[in-house]
Amino acid sequence: MVGPVVSPKFSDGKGIDMAVADQAAWETSPIASDWTIDELMIACLADCFEDGDQACNGMASFLPVSAFNLARLTHAPGLVWLAGALGLEPRPVEVPASTLEAPLWRDAVMYVEQYGDFWNLALNGRWLQKFCVGAAQLDRFGNANNSVIGGDYHHPKVRLPGTAGLGDMGSIGKKLYYWNPNHNPRALVDRVDFVSCAGFLGGGQERSDLGLEGGPELVVTNLAVLDFEPVSKHMRIRSVHPGVTVDQVQEATGFELLLPEGEIPATREPSQAQVDIIRAFDPKNMRKREFRNR
Amino acid sequence: MEEKLTDLASAVSSNVFDGDVVALQNMATQAAPMATVREIIRQERRELGLVVLVGGIAVDWLAAAGCLNRLIGAAVSMEQFGLCQHYRAAVESGQIVVEELSETALNARLGAGARNLPFLPTRGLIGTDLIGMSDNLTLIDDPFGGPPVVACRKLVPDVALVHVHRADRFGNAQFEPTAIWPDLGIMPKAARRVVVTAEEIVDTDVLRRNPDRTVLPGFMVNAVVEVPFGAHPTSFNPNYGYDSRAHLDWISAAKDPGGVSEYLRRVVLEPEDQAAYLDANGGAGRLAEILRWERD
Numbered sequence: 063m064v065g066p067v068v069s070p071k072f073s074d075g076k077g078i079d080m081a082v083a084d085q086a087a088w089e090t091s092p093i094a095s096d097w098t099i100d101e102l103m104i105a106c107l108a109d110c111f112e113d114g115d116q117a118c119n120g121m122a123s124f125l126p127v128s129a130f131n132l133a134r135l136t137h138a139p140g141l142v143w144l145a146g147a148l149g150l151e152p153r154p155v156e157v158p159a160s161t162l163e164a165p166l167w168r169d170a171v172m173y174v175e176q177y178g179d180f181w182n183l184a185l186n187g188r189w190l191q192k193f194c195v196g197a198a199q200l201d202r203f204g205n206a207n208n209s210v211i212g213g214d215y216h217h218p219k220v221r222l223p224g225t226a227g228l229g230d231m232g233s234i235g236k237k238l239y240y241w242n243p244n245h246n247p248r249a250l251v252d253r254v255d256f257v258s259c260a261g262f263l264g265g266g267q268e269r270s271d272l273g274l275e276g277g278p279e280l281v282v283t284n285l286a287v288l289d290f291e292p293v294s295k296h297m298r299i300r301s302v303h304p305g306v307t308v309d310q311v312q313e314a315t316g317f318e319l320l321l322p323e324g325e326i327p328a329t330r331e332p333s334q335a336q337v338d339i340i341r342a343f344d345p346k347n348m349r350k351r352e353f354r355n356r
Numbered sequence: 357m358e359e360k361l362t363d364l365a366s367a368v369s370s371n372v373f374d375g376d377v378v379a380l381q382n383m384a385t386q387a388a389p390m391a392t393v394r395e396i397i398r399q400e401r402r403e404l405g406l407v408v409l410v411g412g413i414a415v416d417w418l419a420a421a422g423c424l425n426r427l428i429g430a431a432v433s434m435e436q437f438g439l440c441q442h443y444r445a446a447v448e449s450g451q452i453v454v455e456e457l458s459e460t461a462l463n464a465r466l467g468a469g470a471r472n473l474p475f476l477p478t479r480g481l482i483g484t485d486l487i488g489m490s491d492n493l494t495l496i497d498d499p500f501g502g503p504p505v506v507a508c509r510k511l512v513p514d515v516a517l518v519h520v521h522r523a524d525r526f527g528n529a530q531f532e533p534t535a536i537w538p539d540l541g542i543m544p545k546a547a548r549r550v551v552v553t554a555e556e557i558v559d560t561d562v563l564r565r566n567p568d569r570t571v572l573p574g575f576m577v578n579a580v581v582e583v584p585f586g587a588h589p590t591s592f593n594p595n596y597g598y599d600s601r602a603h604l605d606w607i608s609a610a611k612d613p614g615g616v617s618e619y620l621r622r623v624v625l626e627p628e629d630q631a632a633y634l635d636a637n638g639g640a641g642r643l644a645e646i647l648r649w650e651r652d
Contacts, residue, residue: 121384121410121435148536159436159600162384162410164593165649177463177538185460185479208431209456213448215489221447221454223439224431226410229458230480258456260483272483273503351436 088136091335099284100125100349101340102303103241105332106282107194108133110239113140116183116190118147120227123161124349125241126194131343132336144190147180147227148173157344185234191276193231194239196352198222199254202297202317204261204278204290206232206240207254215256225258232259235275243352245283247316250297262295269295284353286311287329291320298322301329360527360580361557367579368395371515371549372404377428379407379466379513379543380414384435385598387539388414388590389519389553391583394624394633397421407513408432409462409539412590413606416440417624419452420616428455428511430462437603441610455490457481457508463538464508465492469546477505515578516547519587520571521595522562523554527577530569532594540571550576553583555595583630585643597649602637 094101107129111117115138117130130143145152149167158165167173174180184190197206208228212219232238238261242249261278262269269277280300281288287300298320302311308326312319332340340349362370372378378396382388393414396404401423408415408429415432418424420442427447432440446452457465464476477496482504487493492509518540523529529552535541544550550572557580563570574580585592589602609619627633634643 121431121433160385160598162435163386163591163598165597173533173536175534175536175541176459177467177541181460181463209486215485216453217450218448221439221444223433224429224454224456225458225484225486226431227459229430229484229486230460230478232484233480233482257483257485263483269483274483 088333088335091333093331094334094337097332097337099303100243100353101332101337102329103243103282103284104128104132104340104349105336106287106329107239107241108136108336110280111138111141111192113138115192116142116144117192117194118144118184118190119161119194120147121160121162122352123194123196124157124344124352125243127157127161127166128340128344128349129194132339135339136336144174144180145170148176150174156346157348159348184230187235191235191237192239193236194241195228195231195259196241197228197259199249199251200240200242200281201251201254201261203263203265203295204238204240204281204297205254205257205263206259206261207256209256209258211255228259232261233274237276237279239279240281242281242283244354245285245311245314247314250283250315250317252317262290265295266293285314288319296320299326301327303329304331357526357574359525360574360577361525362579362581364391364395364553364581364583365399367551367581368392368399371551371578372396372399372401373514374401375403376401376514377405377407379516379539379547380411381516381518381539381543382408382411382414382590383537383539384410384412384433385437385603386591386593387519387587388412389517389551389586390414390588390590391553391586391630391633392517392519392551393417396423397620397624407511407543409459409537411443412440413603414590416442416606416610417620419443419446420610421620421624424452426453426455428457428462430457430459434603437607441607442616455492456486457490457493458486461493461506461508463542465511466538466542466546468508468510469512470542473510475507475509477507479505481506511546513543513547515549515551516544517551518544518572519553519583519592521554522556522558523552523580524560524563524574525557525580526560527552527572527574527580528560528563528570529554529572529577529580530563530566531571532569534569535571544572544576549578552577552580553586554580555584555586555592557582585630585634588634588637588646594649596643596646599637599642599646601642
C-alpha cells in the first residue's frame with residue numbers, strides 16, 4: 063500500500079474535477095484497513111449506479127450524494143448527477159450541511175427547473191430510472207412511510223415530514239434503492255403505518271396488477287444488504303456486513319426476513335481508494351450525521 | 357404601468373385575510389418571504405391555510421403563533437435543523453389539518469389553478485395511501501384507453517407570498533438564477549393575489565438589462581415592498597446563506613411554551629422594522645457570517 067491511489071483534485075481550487083480520477087488505480091486498490099460503516103454503505107449504494115444512469119438526490123441525502131460522487135470517480139465516470147434534483151453536473155467543494163442548498167449545486171451546467179424540466183425528465187421514463195429513498199419506515203414488501211406513525215391520519219401519534227417526491231418516485235417506474243443507517247425494528251416493520259411511497263404493496267403481483275413498473279431493488283442498512291425475492295416480493299437478506307451475524311440482522315428487523323439459498327455472503331468491504339475518495343469529498347463527515355449512534 | 361410599491365403593513369392588511377389559502381415560497385431552509393410572514397403574525401391573521409412545496413421555519417413560526425388551521429404541501433422540514441416541532445404538535449393534536457401531496461400532485465393542482473382547468477393528472481401516488489386521504493385527488497380512467505391516472509383538482513390560493521432579488525415599483529420581479537422551484541415558478545401564477553418583497557427596488561431600466569431574469573410580470577402583482585435580507589433566516593442564493601444560529605435559537609426557544617412567546621415577542625413582534633429585526637438576530641456581525649455563504 064503506497065499512499066492514496068486516487069486523489070480527487072480541485073480544478074479551480076474549489077470544485078472536484080471529474081477528469082483526475084485514476085481509473086486503473088482504484089480497481090486494484092486493496093481493502094481499506096480502517097473503513098467505517100458509513101463508507102461501506104456508500105460503496106454499496108455506489109455499486110447500484112452505472113455509466114448511462116442519471117441520479118438525483120433530495121434533502122438530507124448524504125449517503126446517496128457521496129455514493130454518486132464515488133461512482134463518478136471510479137467505475138461510472140459517465141453517471142450524470144442532478145444535485146438537489148436541480149443542478150446538472152455541479153462541482154461542489156465538499157459535501158455541505160444541506161443536500162438541497164446552493165453550495166451542493168455550485169458550478170452546475172444547467173439548472174433543471176423543477177416544475178417543468180425536472181418532472182418532465184423524471185416522468186418521461188427514459189431518464190432518472192433509479193432513485194435512492196430514505197424513509198422513517200420500510201416494510202417487508204418495500205413500501206415506505208414518511209407521513210404519519212400511529213393514531214389516525216388526522217390525529218397521528220407522530221407527524222413525519224411528508225412524502226415530497228417519494229410519493230411520485232414509487233409509482234412512476236423507478237428502481238428504488240433504500241438506505242437506512244439505523245436498522246431497527248421500528249424502522250424495518252412488518253407493515254408500514256401509512257404507504258407514502260409505493261413498493262410492492264401487498265407483495266406478489268399486487269404492484270404489477272396496478273400497472274406499476276419498477277419498484278424496490280435493494281435495501282442498504284448499517285447491518286446488511288437486502289433485496290426482494292422475485293415471486294413473493296418479500297424482503298430477503300443478500301449479504302451481512304463484516305462482523306454482523308444473520309441473527310443480529312433478524313433481531314433488528316420487525317418481521318421475519320427471507321434467507322438466500324446457500325451460504326450468506328459478507329458484504330464486500332470498501333477499498334482504500336473508495337475510502338480515500340469518500341473522505342476527500344466529505345472532509346466534514348456530513349455522512350456520519352445520518353447515524354443515530356455515531 | 358400601475359404603481360404597486362407600498363409598505364409591509366399595508367401589503368399584508370390589503371392582501372392577506374383571515375381564512376385565506378396562502379401560497380408560501382420556501383424550500384426547507386431556502387428563500388422564504390420571512391418579513392411578510394412576520395407581518396402576518398403581527399397582524400394576528402387566523403385560520404390560514406398554507407400551501408408549501410417544502411415548508412421550513414416559516415411554517416413553524418406561523419403554527420406557533422396560532423395563524424394556521426390547515427396546510428397543503430409535499431413536506432415540512434428544516435432539513436439539518438430537524439422537524440418543525442410546533443407545526444408537528446399542532447398536526448398531532450388536530451389543530452392543523454394536512455393535505456399531503458406528492459410534488460407532481462401539488463404541481464398539478466397549482467398548474468390547473470394557473471390555467472383555469474378543473475384538474476390536471478399525474479401518474480405519481482398510484483398505490484399509496486395518500487390518494488384516499490384527499491378529496492382533491494381521485495383515480496380516473498384514461499379516456500384514450502391507457503392505464504388510470506390521478507386527477508388533481510385545481511388549487512387557487514387566495515394569495516401568494518414571494519421574495520425576490522429585485523423588482524421595480526410596478527411589481528416586475530427578478531429572481532436569480534431564475535424561478536428554479538415551483539414555489540416561484542407556478543404558485544404565484546395560480547394565486548388570486550401576489551405580494552412581493554424584494555431585496556431592492558430598482559429602476560425599470562435595470563430589469564431591461566436582463567429580462568431573462570424577470571419571473572413575474574408586474575400586472576400579476578398586487579403589492580411590492582423593499583426588504584433587504586427579507587428571506588432571513590432562510591438562505592437567499594447567491595446573496596446570503598441560511599442563518600444556522602437563528603434556526604438553532606428558534607429550536608432552543610421552541611422547546612418550552614414560555615420560550616416560544618418570548619421568542620416571538622423579541623424577534624417577531626417588537627422589532628419596529630427590518631433593521632431592528634436584523635439587530636435582534638445578531639446584527640451586522642451575523643449578516644457578515646451569512647454573506648460568506650458556502651463556509652457555514
